[in-house]
Amino acid sequence: MSSLEIGIVGIPNAGKTTLFNALSRAGAQVASFPFTTVEPNVGVVPVPDPRLEKIAALAGCERKVPATVRFVDIAGLVEGASRGEGLGNKFLARIREVDAVLHVVRAFDEPDIAHVAGSVDPVRDAELVDTEIRLADLEHLSRLVEKAKRDAKKGDKVSGQRLNDLLSLQRIVEEGQIDQRDSLVKELAEKFRGEGILSLKPTIIALNIGENDDTESLVAKMLDWANPRGIVVIPVCARVEAELAELPPEEALEFEKELGIDEESLARVIRAGYQLLGLITYFSIDSGECRAWALKRGSTALKAAGKIHTDFEKGFIKAEVVHYEDFLRCGNFHQAREAGCLLVEGKEYIVQDGDVIHFKFSK
Ligand SMILES: Nc1nc2c(ncn2[C@@H]2O[C@H](COP(=O)(O)OP(=O)(O)OP(=O)(O)O)[C@@H](O)[C@H]2O)c(=O)[nH]1
Numbered sequence: 001m002s003s004l005e006i007g008i009v010g011i012p013n014a015g016k017t018t019l020f021n022a023l024s025r026a027g028a029q030v031a032s033f034p035f036t037t038v039e040p041n042v043g044v045v046p047v048p049d050p051r052l053e054k055i056a057a058l059a060g061c062e063r064k065v066p067a068t069v070r071f072v073d074i075a076g077l078v079e080g081a082s083r084g085e086g087l088g089n090k091f092l093a094r095i096r097e098v099d100a101v102l103h104v105v106r107a108f109d110e111p112d113i114a115h116v117a118g119s120v121d122p123v124r125d126a127e128l129v130d131t132e133i134r135l136a137d138l139e140h141l142s143r144l145v146e147k148a149k150r151d152a153k154k155g156d157k158v159s160g161q162r163l164n165d166l167l168s169l170q171r172i173v174e175e176g177q178i179d180q181r182d183s184l185v186k187e188l189a190e191k192f193r194g195e196g197i198l199s200l201k202p203t204i205i206a207l208n209i210g211e212n213d214d215t216e217s218l219v220a221k222m223l224d225w226a227n228p229r230g231i232v233v234i235p236v237c238a239r240v241e242a243e244l245a246e247l248p249p250e251e252a253l254e255f256e257k258e259l260g261i262d263e264e265s266l267a268r269v270i271r272a273g274y275q276l277l278g279l280i281t282y283f284s285i286d287s288g289e290c291r292a293w294a295l296k297r298g299s300t301a302l303k304a305a306g307k308i309h310t311d312f313e314k315g316f317i318k319a320e321v322v323h324y325e326d327f328l329r330c331g332n333f334h335q336a337r338e339a340g341c342l343l344v345e346g347k348e349y350i351v352q353d354g355d356v357i358h359f360k361f362s363k
């Protein structure tokens, strides 16, 4: 599912590109003036997963290939973006295409780095971005509602249902404080997938804090805003992370210890994004290579087979599956078979997170 994308949004100078570089090690342009990013940067980011190391070690694999997700760093958003202010239209067009949103909120205070609103206030900024997104949606929705009303006049059931759905969506977006855990919100997100409704995109917040900030109190304030919306908040120090990303891993680790930095913060952002996309991981072992694959939760073995190779899907015979915990216990497919925990599954098997799978197929 390499085509799934997480869009990085936020006001100008929030540190979006800095965080993007830390995540993707892509070296995109960062500067202290607003609107540095005009064309979106796209990066493929490996998903850290300790299970891959463990399986590879047991299977004696030399090569390890992690699953990946795509992050897109978009232009900054300002008040009035929904009316085309700043890079409004460009911003909105690109964000409509992504599957989930990583909202970078600026909490670091640095006089030399301009703040478009004149002062640092994370909750105000989050609210501003949220409002612009909702305003853009309301305009988009009013057009869809007009069209649906005309269609519904024909009197068929499908058009009537669509109009009803659009009207409830319109009401939810108007009210604000959209809770992404709410069942109606989830249902509508499913129904309107691919129609570019921004307010329905699953979202997490990366709170970009300064090196010496009081993380706990900043996070607590942000959570007051994020909790009722079901949004996870992850504190990061984007600048330090970007600097660390340029060092060899051993040196980076040493620095992290010295600075007392949470080495997990970037990994947490990536994993949270991965979850936001509804992805799980299964593993394959082949010719000395252990590989993690991203798969939409609820997918079948046939679909999983097709990700590795179209031949696997076309000639699918069966899937030999060992659940992750069983694999750790048994150490390999042979032992798993002996222990009775190697499952032989057909096309319709729903792949579980952590499954180690060997596909049998006819050529
Ligand atoms: N002190 C500090 N500065 C940071 C941090 N993150 C980013 N910056 C600085 O803030 C400035 C803006 O960072 P960018 O990553 O370009 O911000 P952006 O959100 O991509 O900005 P636009 O592309 O203009 O919308 C740069 O000078 C960064 O070095 C941080 O965690 N701490």
Ligand SMILES: [Mg+2]
Residues within 6 Å of the ligand: 016, 017, 018, 029, 036, 037, 073, 074, 075, 076
């Ligand atoms: Mg940028």
